[in-house]
Amino acid sequence: MEGHFDGASRGNPGNAGAGAYLIDDSGSVIWETARFLGTKTNNEAEYGALILLLTAAREKGAKQLKIYGDSKLVVSQVSKQWKIKLPHLRKLAEEAWRLMEGMDVTLEWVPREQNARADELSNEALDSIGK
Numbered sequence: 132m133e134g135h136f137d138g139a140s141r142g143n144p145g146n147a148g149a150g151a152y153l154i155d156d157s158g159s160v161i162w163e164t165a166r167f168l169g170t171k172t173n174n175e176a177e178y179g180a181l182i183l184l185l186t187a188a189r190e191k192g193a194k195q196l197k198i199y200g201d202s203k204l205v206v207s208q209v210s211k212q213w214k215i216k217l218p219h220l221r222k223l224a225e226e227a228w229r230l231m232e233g234m235d236v237t238l239e240w241v242p243r244e245q246n247a248r249a250d251e252l253s254n255e256a257l258d259s260i261g262k
Contacts, residue, residue: 132156132193136184136200137249138168138176141257147171149180150252153187162187163248165255177202178223180253181209185230195235201246206238 136151147170152163164187168179181200188196200206207213208224215221243250 132188132191132196134184134188134196134198135246135249136177136180136198137246137253138171138173138178138180138202139250139253139257140171140173140176142170144170144172144175146257146260147173147176147179148253148256149176149183150249150254150256151180151184151187152248152252153184153191153193162191163252165252165259167256167260174202174204174220175223176253177205178220178227180249181205181227182223182230185227185236188234189230193234196237198236198238199241199246200238201241201243201250203240206240210238 133154138149140147147168149166149168153161155161208215209227215224
């Protein structure tokens with residue numbers, strides 16, 4: 132299974148949205164979301180999107196999961212390549228690690244252009260406010 136995630140914040144902190152989707156082994160989208168997250172920083176929105184993705188993958192019974200995201204910070208922190216200095220981000224990383232338990236998960240940073248659908252979904256969540 133493969134997943135993509137992206138978070139966006141307009142204001143940083145400001146209105147935040149998360150976009151994420153899962154693809155099965157045949158290449159079909161089996162789940163996607165565009166979720167408004169309230170007031171968050173961009174990094175919090177990115178973590179929120181990853182957590183939504185991991186929750187859905189767990190619910191779908193994923194055993195192996197390759198995750199792509201365009202947040203160097205989130206990918207590097209959750210992969211334990213970078214230290215997490217901010218306590219609120221550490222809590223979010225710990226939630227992601229908990230959700231990853233029992234799954235073979237790899238995370239890979241990709242440029243925003245290679246994460247276009249997740250980016251669209253995160254902005255869709257923001258655009259839906261007040262509609």
